[in-house]
Amino acid sequence: MTGLPVGANATDVEATLVTPDGDVTDRRLSDLVAENPVLLCFYTADFSPDCTDEWCAFRDFDWFAAGRDVTVVGASKSGVGMHRRFIDRYDLTFPLYADTDLELASEFDVVYRTFGVSKRARRSCFLLDEDLTVRYRWLGDHWLDPTRDVPPLTEVHEGITDALELESTENFGF
Secondary structure (H helix, E strand, O other), X not given: OOOOOOOOEOOOOEEEEEOOOOOEEEEEHHHHHOOOOEXXXXXXXXXXXXXXXXXXXXXXXXXXXXXXXXXXXXXXOOOHHHHHHHHHHHOOOOOEXXXXXXXXXHHOOOXXXXXXXXXXXXXXXXXXXOOOEEEEEEEOOOOOOOOOOOXXXXXXXXXXXXXXXXXXXXXXXX
């Protein structure tokens, strides 16, 4: 398996972040975790059907969308313009890193080559605390293409709740 393990410290990488209101800034991970723990989710690209399903599910799963306990942040190879269109089209409430060179994905050890050719980020989620320590992780492990796995939101929610010792909340059957 690849990916930073639970208990490891992530590098304080700076990358271009597109916010739901369209602002674009270079933000360090440490800036984001200063406000809330961060669930950093790597995905393939904006507008691919599986990624659209993933982000709409995060949007629709109220616990994540509320942002009370955890800030959800996406990261993909898509650029700033594509992120803006993706956020607008699906009314997403989460910021997205434009990791066009996969530097952020490399720091989390989730880069691989599709069929040995095209570099991509393995679909994965990492919960980071204020010290950038990985408190929970989920990694896609599809036998052929790990970008095809979609994070199981119930499992991710439970992992975060356990890792942060939060009270369990109603999850509306998810």
